[in-house]
Amino acid sequence: MNSMGEDEETPVIHSGSAVDWSAGRETRLDGYVPVPVSWRGPIKEAAMSDANVRIPTEARDRLARIASSEGMSLRGYLSHLAETLLTPEERAERAEQARAALREWNGYDPSVSEQAALDAELDRRLSEAGAR
Incomplete structure (x- = not known):
C-alpha cells in the first residue's frame, strides 16, 4: 500500500491519460x-x-x-x-407530481391496489410484446 492507501500493484488510471488496455x-x-x-x-x-x-x-x-x-x-x-438519469428519489418525486397534476386536471386518483393492478397489466403487455 502507498501513502494514499492504494494498492501499488493495481494500476491507477487518471482520466486524460494514455492507457494501453492491451497490457494484460x-x-x-x-x-x-x-x-x-x-x-x-x-x-x-x-x-x-x-x-x-x-x-x-x-x-x-x-x-x-x-x-x-x-x-x-x-x-x-x-x-x-x-x-x-434520474435517481429513484427523483423518479418518485416526478411520479407524485404527475399524479397530482392528473388529480387536479381530471380527478384521476387510483388507489395503491389499482396502481399495482395497472402495473401488473403493463408488465404483462410488455412481456408479451417482447416475446414477439
Missing part, C-alpha cells in the same frame, strides 16, 4: 478494468476531481462503442448519463 490488465484485475469518469456539476460550479470506476471489460467496450456512435468520448458519455 484485464486478467490481473479479474476481468474488470478501470474506467475514468468525470464528475462535474452544473456549469456554475467548479469541476470536481475525476473518479475511477472498475467495470467488466465487456461493459467498458460496449459503453465506448455507444459513446463513439453518439460522437462522444466515454468520459463525456458517462458524464452525460450521470447528469440526465
